[in-house]
Amino acid sequence: MDHSKINLLVRLQHLDNQIEKIVRLQKGLPEEINALEEDLAFTVKQIETRTAKNEEHLKLRQHLNETANACREKIDAFREKQTLARNNKEYDALSKQIEYEEKEIALAEIGLQDISQGEQRTREMQEKGRQLIAENRYDEISDDMMPDDVLAQQLEDFKQQTEQKNEELNGIVIETAEEVAALQKQIDAQRDLLTTEAKRLLDKYDHLRSGSLRNAVVPLNRNACSGCNTRVPTNRHTMIVQGGFYLCESCGRIVVHERLFEEADD
Numbered sequence: 001m002d003h004s005k006i007n008l009l010v011r012l013q014h015l016d017n018q019i020e021k022i023v024r025l026q027k028g029l030p031e032e033i034n035a036l037e038e039d040l041a042f043t044v045k046q047i048e049t050r051t052a053k054n055e056e057h058l059k060l061r062q063h064l065n066e067t068a069n070a071c072r073e074k075i076d077a078f079r080e081k082q083t084l085a086r087n088n089k090e091y092d093a094l095s096k097q098i099e100y101e102e103k104e105i106a107l108a109e110i111g112l113q114d115i116s117q118g119e120q121r122t123r124e125m126q127e128k129g130r131q132l133i134a135e136n137r138y139d140e141i142s143d144d145m146m147p148d149d150v151l152a153q154q155l156e157d158f159k160q161q162t163e164q165k166n167e168e169l170n171g172i173v174i175e176t177a178e179e180v181a182a183l184q185k186q187i188d189a190q191r192d193l194l195t196t197e198a199k200r201l202l203d204k205y206d207h208l209r210s211g212s213l214r215n216a217v218v219p220l221n222r223n224a225c226s227g228c229n230t231r232v233p234t235n236r237h238t239m240i241v242q243g244g245f246y247l248c249e250s251c252g253r254i255v256v257h258e259r260l261f262e263e264a265d266d
Contacts, residue, residue, distance in 0.1 A: 219258035
């Protein structure tokens with residue numbers, strides 16, 4: 001067995017591990033930012049929906065009030081005409097017009113009452129939500145229960161947290177950019193070398209890493225694969241100690257002596 005080939009692969013794994021360490025500095029930040037952005041978008045939508053509903057109620061209330069006032073003006077005019085009516089037929093016709101306008105006023109007042117009752121229900125729901133918040137019973141709060149001021153504060157908090165996390169992530173990216181670029185250059189060179197010297201080993205390595213495994217090559221630890229802790233057969237120990245490798249029968253990882261990783265770090 002040409003042990004120099006496995007040394008090349010261990011060196012590649014060592015370089016990839018260094019990249020992974022840098023990525024771990026960012027670990028969780030992209031996911032946290034995505035979650036915050038989702039919460040931010042949802043909160044914005046809630047506020048926009050409430051604002052649109054309030055504006056709709058305002059316009060409808062204004063329209064109903066204008067309708068009722070116009071009807072009252074018409075009624076006053078019709079009643080004035082009634083005093084000048086020349087016969088019962090003319091008087092009755094004006095009475096019917098007054099009756100119609102009174103029905104329109106009644107409908108407008110019902111509409112205004114519906115708006116007021118809906119707004120009162122909203123206030124009651126939000127007051128209940130405020131009480132649940134005070135009692136730390138957040139899991140019982142529905143979207144409609146969240147008070148407007150609390151929702152607005154949540155929006156500001158999400159904006160601030162998202163900005164802070166983005167700044168933190170950008171800082172890490174900028175700080176490690178040169179190191180990542182240098183490592184990537186070494187990785188590319190190492191892969192080129194493996195493509196020439198040990199293509200089958202590289203293919204096996206890439207196949208393992210194409211799944212969920214990032215550490216395709218691992219050291220022997222206490223006579224076991226350090227990737228999954230499955231014991232390595234005794235008859236394979238000598239080969240590993242001599243600089244060879246063993247394919248773990250449990251996880252498929254390439255198991256080598258830890259000395260090879262120490263040499264790869266030199």
